Amino acid sequence: MMKEVRNKDGLTEEEFLKAYNPGDYKRPSVTTDILILGMNEDYSGLKILLIKRADHPYLGSWALPGGFIEEDETAHQAANRELKEETGLEDIYLDQVYTFTKPGRDPRTWVISIAYLALIPELKKVEGLDDAADAAWFDLKFTDDTIELLNEEKDVQIIYELKKETFYNGVIKYENYIPDKVSEDSLAFDHVEILIEAMKKLREQIRYSNQAFCLVEDKFTLPELQAVYEAVLARPLYKKSFRDMISNLVEETGSEKTSRTKSGRKCKEYRFKMEG
Amino acid sequence: MMKEVRNKDGLTEEEFLKAYNPGDYKRPSVTTDILILGMNEDYSGLKILLIKRADHPYLGSWALPGGFIEEDETAHQAANRELKEETGLEDIYLDQVYTFTKPGRDPRTWVISIAYLALIPELKKVEGLDDAADAAWFDLKFTDDTIELLNEEKDVQIIYELKKETFYNGVIKYENYIPDKVSEDSLAFDHVEILIEAMKKLREQIRYSNQAFCLVEDKFTLPELQAVYEAVLARPLYKKSFRDMISNLVEETGSEKTSRTKSGRKCKEYRFKMEG
DNA sequence: ATAATAGTGTCTATCAGACATTATCTG
DNA sequence: CAGATAATGTCTGATAGACACTATTAT
Numbered sequence: 001m002m003k004e005v006r007n008k009d010g011l012t013e014e015e016f017l018k019a020y021n022p023g024d025y026k027r028p029s030v031t032t033d034i035l036i037l038g039m040n041e042d043y044s045g046l047k048i049l050l051i052k053r054a055d056h057p058y059l060g061s062w063a064l065p066g067g068f069i070e071e072d073e074t075a076h077q078a079a080n081r082e083l084k085e086e087t088g089l090e091d092i093y094l095d096q097v098y099t100f101t102k103p104g105r106d107p108r109t110w111v112i113s114i115a116y117l118a119l120i121p122e123l124k125k126v127e128g129l130d131d132a133a134d135a136a137w138f139d140l141k142f143t144d145d146t147i148e149l150l151n152e153e154k155d156v157q158i159i160y161e162l163k164k165e166t167f168y169n170g171v172i173k174y175e176n177y178i179p180d181k182v183s184e185d186s187l188a189f190d191h192v193e194i195l196i197e198a199m200k201k202l203r204e205q206i207r208y209s210n211q212a213f214c215l216v217e218d219k220f221t222l223p224e225l226q227a228v229y230e231a232v233l234a235r236p237l238y239k240k241s242f243r244d245m246i247s248n249l250v251e252e253t254g255s256e257k258t259s260r261t262k263s264g265r266k267c268k269e270y271r272f273k274m275e276g
Numbered sequence: 277m278m279k280e281v282r283n284k285d286g287l288t289e290e291e292f293l294k295a296y297n298p299g300d301y302k303r304p305s306v307t308t309d310i311l312i313l314g315m316n317e318d319y320s321g322l323k324i325l326l327i328k329r330a331d332h333p334y335l336g337s338w339a340l341p342g343g344f345i346e347e348d349e350t351a352h353q354a355a356n357r358e359l360k361e362e363t364g365l366e367d368i369y370l371d372q373v374y375t376f377t378k379p380g381r382d383p384r385t386w387v388i389s390i391a392y393l394a395l396i397p398e399l400k401k402v403e404g405l406d407d408a409a410d411a412a413w414f415d416l417k418f419t420d421d422t423i424e425l426l427n428e429e430k431d432v433q434i435i436y437e438l439k440k441e442t443f444y445n446g447v448i449k450y451e452n453y454i455p456d457k458v459s460e461d462s463l464a465f466d467h468v469e470i471l472i473e474a475m476k477k478l479r480e481q482i483r484y485s486n487q488a489f490c491l492v493e494d495k496f497t498l499p500e501l502q503a504v505y506e507a508v509l510a511r512p513l514y515k516k517s518f519r520d521m522i523s524n525l526v527e528e529t530g531s532e533k534t535s536r537t538k539s540g541r542k543c544k545e546y547r548f549k550m551e552g
Numbered sequence: 553a554t555a556a557t558a559g560t561g562t563c564t565a566t567c568a569g570a571c572a573t574t575a576t577c578t579g
Numbered sequence: 580c581a582g583a584t585a586a587t588g589t590c591t592g593a594t595a596g597a598c599a600c601t602a603t604t605a606t
Binding site: 056099171172204218 | 367378385448
């Protein structure tokens with residue numbers, strides 16, 4: 001029997017597992033941090049949900065929502081749990097982005113963070129919960145030069161200038177954004193870097209995936225959908241090319257609708273074509 | 277001063293960090309597992325480096341190389357260290373793929389694994405090291421229907437049949453491969469799933485990234501380069517279309533060379549054009 | 553010479569970018 | 580009616596897929 005194989009110490013698997021000492025290696029805490037993105041009211045830009053920290057470290061700074069992973073759940077489940085706690089939303093797009101492991105990224109102790117990206121079709125009212133002092137949607141502008149996170153109501157401006165740095169991975173050249181804080185406020189921990197990675201990935205993928213459809217309601221107009229692409233890519237697209245590009249992904253519902261974008265006349269209403 | 281801000285317990289940041297008890301949350305062990313891929317001798321397919329386990333659990337099974345992350349290093353550094361130990365290679369393509377967190381994926385204790393993909397331009401002789409019983413290159417065939425890992429010399433065949441399963445993430449439809457073991461041998465832990473994720477990602481990216489250039493030597497022929505794409509995508513490409521596609525990424529060295537692929541006549545030699 | 557592969561030409565369909573034009577709505 | 584946006588047409592250049600044809604090498 002396979003189970004009766006003995007290792008170099010003469011132990012069967014059962015005996016080995018019984019004697020296994022998990023304390024041999026030092027262990028990090030593991031958290032998930034989530035970028036929760038949605039479009040703003042008139043589809044002119046992206047919004048991101050931030051939490052104001054109520055305790056050290058970074059007390060008073062704004063941070064990505066997140067929390068510790070429990071032993072009986074996957075990181076994905078932990079992220080989903082956190083997402084529901086903060087927004088009340090379930091069954092929405094959620095994808096793992098990158099795992100951040102730089103030593104010292106949390107001054108408390110050894111913490112690694114698995115970053116997730118969530119895309120929601122409508123903004124939900126948010127309020128501060130249990131341990132968080134506050135929660136709010138911020139206008140997010142992410143271009144080649146800057147990251148701006150603004151909330152007028154709370155009078156918070158978090159601004160980073162971006163420089164590009166090239167490095168090589170094998171023979172492949174990569175461009176990295178190096179953030180440089182120019183505002184008084186800043187994001188807690190290494191959350192700017194998480195934001196940068198997630199946005200880079202979203203930008204690369206939106207063209208070949210269908211992530212844009214997660215940022216509009218289930219019935220939408222083409223100007224609205226185009227606004228999503230333009231907000232993510234931070235550049236204007238040609239209307240006709242855009243419509244050609246997505247034409248086989250959508251179908252008309254038959255109705256008309258006034259776009260939530262700045263609107264001159266009524267628009268045809270579309271839905272996402274599932275079979276495509 | 278920012279540093280003098282006190283939290284709800286009246287502590288400054290310095291006092292808080294001093295009093296912080298890292299034992300409040302249970303912590304997982306964290307490892308890196310690496311897919312180390314290279315082309316075989318005649319560029320007819322991919323090879324993958326596997327390690328034979330010398331201890332429980334999965335004693336005698338083959339597994340991806342990997343190891344625990346230390347507190348003073350990033351996961352990337354840990355993966356690089358492991359890669360060098362196994363192959364002697366440095367400065368090669370290495371990229372984080374996905375972090376695996378399913379409870380129970382390691383029978384010993386709570387272990388999460390950060391998976392990496394390494395692409396090497398030439399196969400290196402490998403031998404079993406310290407704790408590993410053995411190490412060997414396996415022929416890797418990854419198609420829509422099957423995963424085959426073969427090593428004739430050691431008479432090992434690890435074969436999985438693949439079924440496709442669709443699921444939804446938000447409104448986006450995804451296709452997942454579900455592996456079903458049909459050979460006696462199998463990969464340890466959840467390493468088939470890691471293999472599947474890494475290969476899926478490589479396939480999606482190879483078209484728009486330059487990862488193929490990490491799998492050929494610095495001077496190569498176009499038949500060799502095409503063989504890399506075909507091995508990764510597991511389907512033939514049209515010669516002319518392929519050459520048009522990569523024409524602005526390469527430049528002639530001026531020399532000629534006999535391809536390591538099955539060869540009828542000499543080929544022009546190319547190099548990767550860095551500026552393009 | 554012949555088989556085998558290397559390298560190129562061409563045709564089609566599709567698509568991104570770039571403008572231009574017509575249609576319809578709001579005020 | 581005027582201004583604004585919606586929707587569509589057309590042209591160019593690039594690219595993927597599909598074949599066909601010529602060139603050069605090993606045996």
